[in-house]
Amino acid sequence: MAVSTINSNKINSDLVKERAKCTFNTVELTHLLDGGAEKTNERKSREKFFLEDPELRLKVPLEYLSHKEKYEESIRIACNIFKKVNQLQSEGKGGMDNFREILGGQLGSALLKDGNPLTLHYVMFIPTVMGQGNIQQQAEWIQKAWNCDIIGTYAQTELGHGTFIRGLETTATYDPKTEEFILDSPTLTSYKWWPGGLGHSANFAIVVAQLYTQGKCHGIHPFIVQLRDEKSHKPLPGIKVGEIGCKMGMNCTNNGYLGFENVRIPRTNMLMKNNQVLPDGTYVKSPSSKLTYGTMIFVRVVLVQDAATYLKKAVIIATRYSAIRHQSQINPNEAEVQILDFVTQQYKLFPYISMCFAFQYAANWLWDVYNNVTGELESGHLDNLPELHAASCVFKAVSSADAAQGVETLRLACGGHGYMTSSNLPQTYGLVTAMCTYEGENTVLLLQTARFLIKTWQNKSNISKLPTVRYLETSLHKNIPFEKSVKWIISTLQQTTAGKINLANEHINQRVKNGQSYEDAWNGTSIELTAAAELHGRSIIVETFYNTVNNLKKQTSQQLGAVLQHLLELYAVYTILRSTGDVLRFTNVLGRDVDVLQLWLEELLAAIRPNAVGIVDSFDIRDEVLSSALGAYDGNVYERLFEEAQKSPLNSDPVNKSFHMYLKPFLQSSL
Ligand SMILES: CCCCCCCCCCCCCCCCCCCCCC(=O)SCCNC(=O)CCNC(=O)[C@H](O)C(C)(C)COP(=O)(O)OP(=O)(O)OC[C@H]1O[C@@H](n2cnc3c(N)ncnc32)[C@H](O)[C@@H]1OP(=O)(O)O
Numbered sequence: 001m002a003v004s005t006i007n008s009n010k011i012n013s014d015l016v017k018e019r020a021k022c023t024f025n026t027v028e029l030t031h032l033l034d035g036g037a038e039k040t041n042e043r044k045s046r047e048k049f050f051l052e053d054p055e056l057r058l059k060v061p062l063e064y065l066s067h068k069e070k071y072e073e074s075i076r077i078a079c080n081i082f083k084k085v086n087q088l089q090s091e092g093k094g095g096m097d098n099f100r101e102i103l104g105g106q107l108g109s110a111l112l113k114d115g116n117p118l119t120l121h122y123v124m125f126i127p128t129v130m131g132q133g134n135i136q137q138q139a140e141w142i143q144k145a146w147n148c149d150i151i152g153t154y155a156q157t158e159l160g161h162g163t164f165i166r167g168l169e170t171t172a173t174y175d176p177k178t179e180e181f182i183l184d185s186p187t188l189t190s191y192k193w194w195p196g197g198l199g200h201s202a203n204f205a206i207v208v209a210q211l212y213t214q215g216k217c218h219g220i221h222p223f224i225v226q227l228r229d230e231k232s233h234k235p236l237p238g239i240k241v242g243e244i245g246c247k248m249g250m251n252c253t254n255n256g257y258l259g260f261e262n263v264r265i266p267r268t269n270m271l272m273k274n275n276q277v278l279p280d281g282t283y284v285k286s287p288s289s290k291l292t293y294g295t296m297i298f299v300r301v302v303l304v305q306d307a308a309t310y311l312k313k314a315v316i317i318a319t320r321y322s323a324i325r326h327q328s329q330i331n332p333n334e335a336e337v338q339i340l341d342f343v344t345q346q347y348k349l350f351p352y353i354s355m356c357f358a359f360q361y362a363a364n365w366l367w368d369v370y371n372n373v374t375g376e377l378e379s380g381h382l383d384n385l386p387e388l389h390a391a392s393c394v395f396k397a398v399s400s401a402d403a404a405q406g407v408e409t410l411r412l413a414c415g416g417h418g419y420m421t422s423s424n425l426p427q428t429y430g431l432v433t434a435m436c437t438y439e440g441e442n443t444v445l446l447l448q449t450a451r452f453l454i455k456t457w458q459n460k461s462n463i464s465k466l467p468t469v470r471y472l473e474t475s476l477h478k479n480i481p482f483e484k485s486v487k488w489i490i491s492t493l494q495q496t497t498a499g500k501i502n503l504a505n506e507h508i509n510q511r512v513k514n515g516q517s518y519e520d521a522w523n524g525t526s527i528e529l530t531a532a533a534e535l536h537g538r539s540i541i542v543e544t545f546y547n548t549v550n551n552l553k554k555q556t557s558q559q560l561g562a563v564l565q566h567l568l569e570l571y572a573v574y575t576i577l578r579s580t581g582d583v584l585r586f587t588n589v590l591g592r593d594v595d596v597l598q599l600w601l602e603e604l605l606a607a608i609r610p611n612a613v614g615i616v617d618s619f620d621i622r623d624e625v626l627s628s629a630l631g632a633y634d635g636n637v638y639e640r641l642f643e644e645a646q647k648s649p650l651n652s653d654p655v656n657k658s659f660h661m662y663l664k665p666f667l668q669s670s671l
C-alpha cells in the first residue's frame with residue numbers, strides 16, 4: 001500500500017473554524033455514545049490493535065483486484081482478524097464488543113471493505129448451535145466452532161425460496177435402520193443459494209430442510225452438515241458446492257450454492273433443543289414451531305445497530321465535505337459559500353445525523369428487550385415472543401431502509417465526488433442496501449409486524465401487558481391539542497398509527513364481507529398494512545429517543561443536553577412531516593399546524609448548523625474506518641482525491657498499449 005504524502009497536521013481552515021464555533025465538548029458526547037470514558041478507551045485501543053497491524057492491510061485497493069483476488073485477499077485478512085479476536089478473547093478483553101465491531105460496519109468495514117467471508121460463522125452458525133442445540137450438541141459443537149476447528153455457515157435460502165421458508169424443498173428423511181438423516185436436493189430450485197462463506201470458506205453448515213420421519217413431513221428443521229473434508233477441504237461425496245458470482249456489493253462474502261445427492265448424516269446432527277426425532281423415528285414437537293426461527297430474530301436485532309453505524313460513517317463524510325466545499329454564492333458580490341450553508345444541503349444532512357442517534361438508542365432498547373425475552377424463553381415462557389418478533393421485524397425494516405436511503409442521499413449531497421469509489425459512499429451503499437433484503441425482505445417483515453398489530457387491534461384484552469402497542473388502547477379518539485413539543489408529536493404519531501390500523505382492519509373486514517377470503521382481503525389491504533406497520537415502528541423509535549434523551553440530560557452538561565434536545569426535536573419533526581398526509585387524515589391537525597412544524601424544522605436546522613461538524617466528530621470514527629477522500633478529519637479533500645487517482649493502474653503508463661492496438665489504427669483509418 002502506497003504511503004500517503006498528505007500532511008494530516010495541516011487541517012483545512014474551514015474545519016478549524018467549524019470546530020472552534022462548536023458549543024459543546026465533543027469528547028463528552030463521544031463518551032456518552034460509547035457508554036463511558038472507559039468504554040471509549042477500550043474501543044480506541046481495539047481500533048489501534050487492528051488498524052495498525054500491517055497484516056490486516058490490503059496490498060492493492062480492493063476495487064482494482066479481480067473477483068478471485070478479492071476473495072483470496074479477504075480470506076487472508078479474515079483469518080488474521082479472527083486470530084487477533086481469539087487472542088483478545090483469551091485475554092478476557094472486549095467480549096461481545098469485539099464481535100460487534102469486527103463483524104459490523106465499524107472496524108469490519110474498514111478492514112474488509114466489501115464484506116467478510118467468515119461473518120456467518122460467528123453471526124449465524126455459532127448462535128444457531130447455541131440457540132437450537134441441546135446440551136450435548138452444544139458441548140460437541142460450540143468449542144470446535146469457537147476454536148475455529150470447523151468453519152460454519154447458515155444455509156436456509158434456496159434458489160426458489162427465500163421469504164417463504166415453509167416452502168423450502170431440501171429434504172432430510174430419517175432412516176431408523178441406520179439412525180441417519182438423508183439430505184437431498186430434489187430439484188434445481190431446492191439448491192441452497194446465498195449463504196455467506198459457503199462458496200469456498202466453510203466446511204460445515206447449518207442446513208434448514210423439510211424433515212420427514214415415519215412417512216410424514218414435519219416442516220423445516222435445522223441440521224449440522226459437514227460439507228468438506230477437514231484436511232483436504234474437498235467437497236464430500238454427494239455435496240455440490242460453489243460460489244454464486246458477482247453482486248452489487250458484498251463481493252468478498254463468498255456467498256455460495258449447495259446441493260445434496262442423498263447425503264447421510266447422524267441422527268444427532270439434527271439440532272434438537274426444541275423439536276426431536278427419537279432413534280425409532282418418533283417425532284417430538286416443541287411448544288412453539290416458531291422457536292426454530294430464533295436465529296433470525298437475533299440477527300434482525302443486531303442489524304439495527306449496524307444500520308446506525310453505516311449511517312454514521314456516511315454523515316461524517318458528507319458533513320465534513322460540505323464544510324470544506326465552496327460552491328456558488330448566496331448573496332451576489334459575496335464570496336462563494338460553504339455548501340453547508342445552503343438550507344437544502346442542511347436538510348439533506350442533519351435529519352440523518354439525528355437518525356444516527358435515534359437508531360443507536362432504538363438498537364440499545366431492542367437489545368435489552370431481546371435479552372429479557374430470550375431469558376424468559378429459556379424458562380419456558382413464550383408470552384412475549386410475538387411482541388419481540390413484531391418489534392425486531394419493524395426495527396430492522398425501518399432502520400435498514402432509512403439507512404440505505406440516507407447513505408444514497410448523502411452520496412448525492414457530495415455531488416460528483418460522491419460518485420467516486422474513493423469517497424467510500426458507493427461501497428457503503430452496496431453494503432447497507434443488502435440489509436433491506438437479507439434476514440427477511442423488508443416488505444415481508446413489515447407485514448409480519450402488521451399481522452401482530454391487526455391481531456392486537458382485533459383482540460385488545462391483553463394489550464396492557466404489551467408495552468409497544470399499549471398506546472393503541474386509547475389513542476384513536478383522544479383529543480390532542482396542538483403543541484410545539486416532542487410529546488405532542490409522539491401522541492400524534494400514535495394516533496395516526498391507530499387510525500391507519502383501524503382503517504386497514506375495516507378494509508379487511510369489508511373485503512371479507514364482499515366475499516373474499518381473509519387471506520385475499522389481507523393481500524388487498526397490504527399497502528395500507530405495511531404503511532401502518534412502518535409508522536408504528538417510527539413512532540416507537542421517536543418515543544425511545546425521547547425517553548433516552550430525557551434520562552441522559554440528567555447526567556450531561558447543559559450544553560450537550562441542548563444539542564441532544566435539538567437532535568431529538570429534529571428527528572421527531574422530520575418524522576412527523578414525512579407523514580403529513582396521514583397525520584391530516586387521522587388527527588385534528590390543521591394545515592396551519594403543519595406550517596408551524598415546517599418552520600420548527602427550519603429553526604432546528606439553523607440551531608444545529610454551528611455544531612454539525614462537532615457532532616459528527618464526536619462519533620469519533622477514525623479515518624481508516626471512514627476510508628474516504630472526502631471525509632478525513634483533516635479535510636484535505638482535493639489532495640486526497642488526487643492521490644487516490646494516482647493509484648489507478650491506468651496511470652502507471654503514460655501510453656496504454658491499447659493505443660497501439662486499437663486507437664492508432666482507428667485514428668489512421670478515419671483520416
Ligand atoms: C458468536 C459470538 C457472537 C457473535 C455475535 C455477533 C453480533 C454482532 C454482529 C454485528 C454485525 C452484524 C453483521 C451482520 C451481517 C449479516 C450478514 C448477512 C446475513 C444474512 C443471512 C440471511 O439472510 S439468513 C436467511 C434469512 N431468511 C429470512 O429471514 C426469511 C424470512 N422469512 C421468514 O422469516 C418467514 O418465512 C416468515 C415471513 C416470518 C413467515 O413464516 P411462516 O410462513 O412460517 O409464518 P406465518 O406468516 O404463517 O406466521 C405464523 C406465526 O409465526 C409467527 N412468527 C413468524 N416468524 C417468527 C419468528 N421469527 N419468531 C417468532 N414468531 C414468528 C408469526 O407472527 C405468526 O404468529 P401468529 O400465528 O400468532 O400470528
Ligand SMILES: Cc1cc2nc3c(=O)[nH]c(=O)nc-3n(C[C@H](O)[C@H](O)[C@H](O)COP(=O)(O)OP(=O)(O)OC[C@H]3O[C@@H](n4cnc5c(N)ncnc54)[C@H](O)[C@@H]3O)c2cc1C
Nearest residue numbers: 154155156157161162163194195196434438439440441443
Ligand atoms: C447479500 C445477501 C446475503 C444473504 N445471506 C444469506 C445467508 O447467509 N443465508 C441464507 O440462508 N440466506 C441468505 N440470503 C438470502 C436472503 O435471506 C433472502 O434473499 C431474503 O430472505 C429474501 O428472499 P428472496 O430473495 O427469496 O426474495 P423474494 O421473497 O422472492 O422477494 C421478491 C419480492 O417478492 C415480495 N414478496 C415475497 N413474499 C411476499 C409476501 N408474502 N407478501 C408480499 N410480498 C412478498 C418481496 O417483498 C419482494 O418485493 C442473503 C441475501 C443477500 C442479498
